[in-house]
Amino acid sequence: MTLLLIILAYIALQLAIAWWFRRPAQSESDYLLAGRSLGPWMATFAVFATWFGAETCIGAAGEAYQYGLSGVLADPFGYTLGMVAVGLVVAVPLWRRGVTTLADLFRTRYGMGIERLAAIVMIPSSLLWAAAQMRAFGQVLASASDWGLMACMTLAAVVVIAYTAFGGMWSDAVTDLVQGVVLIVGLLILAAVFFWQDGAAHLAALPPARLDPLHDRSGWDALETLLVPIFSTLAAQELASRVLAMRSAPLARGATLAGAGLYFAMAMIPLMLGLAAVSMLGTGLDPEQVVTRFAAEALPFPLYALFICALVSAILSTLSGALLVAGSLAAHNLLLPAHPHWSESAKLRANRVAVVLFGVVTYGLALGSDSVYGLVEEAAGFGTAGVFVLLVASLWNRRPGSAWAAGTALVGGTLSYALAAHVWQVETPYLLSLATAGIGYLLVAFVHKKAPPQRGFHEQSLT
Helix, strand or coil: CHHHHHHHHHHHHHHHHHHHCCCCCCCHHHHHHHHHCECHHHHHHHHHHHHCCHHHHHHHHHHHHHHHHHHHHHHHHHHHHHHHHHHHHHHHHHHHHCCCCHHHHHHHHHCHHHHHHHHHHHHHHHHHHHHHHHHHHHHHHHHCCCCCHHHHHHHHHHHHHHHHHHHHHHHHHHHHHHHHHHHHHHHHHHHHHHHHCCHHHHHHCCCHHHHCCCCCCCHHHHHHHHHHHHHHHHCCHHHHHHHHCECCHHHHHHHHHHHHHHHHHHHHHHHHHHHHHHHHHCCCCCHHHHHHHHHHHHCCHHHHHHHHHHHHHHHHHHHHHHHHHHHHHHHHHHHHHHCCCCCHHHHHHHHHHHHHHHHHHHHHHHHCCCCHHHHHHHHHHCCHHHHHHHHHHHHHCCCCCCHHHHHHHHHHHHHHHHHHHHCCCCCCHHHHHHHHHHHHHHHHHHHCCCCCCCCCCCCCCCC
């Protein structure tokens, strides 16, 4: 009960920080992108804290515990490569478009119909990712109390919905900075104890199979596992919103790369712990409890409480970012285009209501799931292939855009993934969806290559 009280006090502190450093939103851009004012520190930690969620700290350690290095190709390796690709290739041209969401970018090239279709395709991915964090949040609270998982997830839902709907991007970024610092301190303490308890010797004694990234995997399966997080990161509105909220194009590149480096460095700690946990903690553990089990056994109570608060930090920052994205896509790209004469206060209210509604939906998804890592995998694969194809075409292809080609990529990529993953059970559903989206786009674009450019094509800036 003492630990639960500490966690609740920490959560209350985050709410207080968000309130104290609040900056009243005067416009939708203020709410969704913090007025495009994030500086170097806040930008870097916004990228790091948003991407370093439950799947990295809990899920990746559990996968390493179960399968060795072959279980963590996606996280952290794939996601790190995806973040680096965003920083090197996407951040600058995307920032210069001045859009609010990726769906805005697609509207400038393909029209309002594709904007709405893209938003509909992207929202489920954000909701699944948010549900993974909410489930992990509930598990952390349940491990610290005698409450059931449902009660803990209910509390988690109430806290995060209020936390996100209230402050928007600016409060999210401020608390990301605080939460990122707490998370880094907690992980460094855990790493120090791990090596003090001969963690390096346990790693050195690992059998070769545990360090083989292709162990029990075919080459195609390994490629699929690695490419899903890379392409889904490139197509993620969660990361795009952080890029768009930064002060300048050079900062968008630099802060994204810095966040990627910080992410990878910190992700190595739960990864190493998961690899060594078989010999340090034994077999038969719940994989999603490996990190918290080690922390409980190795750390004195004050440091253990600090680490649990660090884990809560990782979850809070990622969950709030995913809910804000789902709400922005629904309100900004689906609802508000039908009401162009609404005032800024009405637009803000619509975005906040959307966050609350999707928070409730996320709560239902979390209650119905049984795996944090499984939710994250589904979030990464669903719909992102078509979004990636449209992102590439929108940023670098200067030929006129065909709405039919864009629609084919979005619908074809999404349907092919759903069928391949859940009906046909093929080995590489994401590669199939990526090929379907890309080939479908090119074929239909070739058929419509003589269509005249649409108004606002490519270079139009939205505010």
